[in-house]
Amino acid sequence: MTTDTENSSEENLPTIQKVISILWPSFVMAAFATIFFFTVFSPSELALIKGWTDVSNLAGYTIGFFLFWLLTALSCALTCFFRKPCTPKYYKNTDELDDAEE
């Protein structure tokens, strides 16, 4: 019962909140991941292993951050996607619920 009402409110979220719930938590986590990862590994030293000599640290941080962000954003997007209700019956129920509320 409670989950139904919660889900129905989730469906009615403002677009901005939907966009933010994908881009924002992933941004924060990507920032953390970048800090942790590059505290341990220096980007230019990592690049040397691959034989790339012209990768500056700043370039490494930037590319690393955006790769992390891409991954975390994908993960957030998948979470949001799988949270969508799948049974058509569900919609009927919430309509009734909404009617009852009003």
Added chain:
Amino acid sequence: MSEEKKISKQATSSSNKDDSGTMYKKRDKIYPRETKGVFSRLRNIAMLALLGIYYGLAWLQWDSHQAILFDLPARKFYIFDLIFWPQDFFLLTLLLIVAAYSLFFFTALAGRLWCGYACPQTVWTEIFLWFERKIEGSRQQQIKLDKQPISTAKLTRKISKHVVWLIFSLWTGFTFVGYFTPIRELTTEFITWNLGPWETFWIFFYGFATYGNAGWLREQVCIYMCPYARFQSAMFDKDTLLVAYDEERGDPRGARKKGVDPASIGKGDCIDCKLCVQVCPTGIDIRDGLQYQCIGCAACIDVCDEVMDKVGYPRGLVRYTTDHAIHHEASPILRPRVIIYAAILLLLLAAMAYAIVSRNPVGLDIIRDRNTLYNETPMGLVENVYTLKVVNMTDHKQTYELSVSGLPESKLLGDYKNMQVASGEVGSFVVRLQVDPIVLKRPSTAVEFHLQSTSQTDLAVTETGKFLGPLVQ
């Protein structure tokens, strides 16, 4: 959860019915009316001080370096006299915990002080609102302008507002990058049109984020993005300072003629002018009670006091108070929650200060030569080769000397004397250690390397390394 939802529903429905002639639709632009008063002045002082620190501190020089510089390419952070290295990472973790506890402490004590006065989102939104008011005029003029059909006058105002916002945002982005790349170098690079691609990228990225957050998203950042707003209720109790409307005194609300005693017509002190709703930067009605959208900026207190002065009622219909105080109960400042938060905070601060002071400003890494296990010299001695990385975290150039123990009658060769490392640098030295194989009892022996500064006796470090030799029969 359901209660919170109800509250927010109320909030939106009441702000929908604004009396300013506009029917607010959900998530429509909020035009906060400008306020004048004690708390607006406090907010402006906080805003100017914080912006001044942000834009000014980047230019401050300290000794031979920028006072605050997070030198990412060289992987060290300068904060005035202190230099931090990747190995000081735990201090950053400690700092984050201290910051979290400060937030808990101040929230329990004084509610959302951070949100109303110090949060960058509030500070930059305020300065962007100031630009907007200077260019588009007051709240009424802005609403009127937005309703007008497109004209040259409207376009000029709109475009100039965005140009000013963008320039200010790019300056913000430039300053941000200036904390990572020395800002004076950055300025020279900018003047000679020689900015590096990554610096340029981050100036635009941060500038764009500023423009978007302070110009467009504004209160939506507080409502949808801020985790603090969602969990602050956990730190609140009935003695936490908050901005509240005195319902007992104000209700029933309603218009009345000037000079009429409200009690005689069965009304409270609230004249229902709705100015408190118009000044609210998050568009809520404070009279609906405590709402998580309220950032505690106290704009409604200022405007309500002004109105109370005009109609001749006492000030403080909307005021800083606590839940207990507004219901005429005792409201102590010192209570277990506050004392516990304060104690933990002090403990953490002391731990952090101790950790910073007791950092060993000399670091030693011992790297054994990877290519050979050991060499045998023509004299029949066994030799190991090491590369030493010596980190000098002091603010002076240092000269070190190396000695070893753990191997009887061992002999050091190479750069083990007069090892010079400049302040904030890592020196690399190759040393060879030779020993008679007779003393080796195992193929691998632990050896202690002592590094000692020649000028400062207390500047020393000891690290353990391995000495490899032939299998002993």
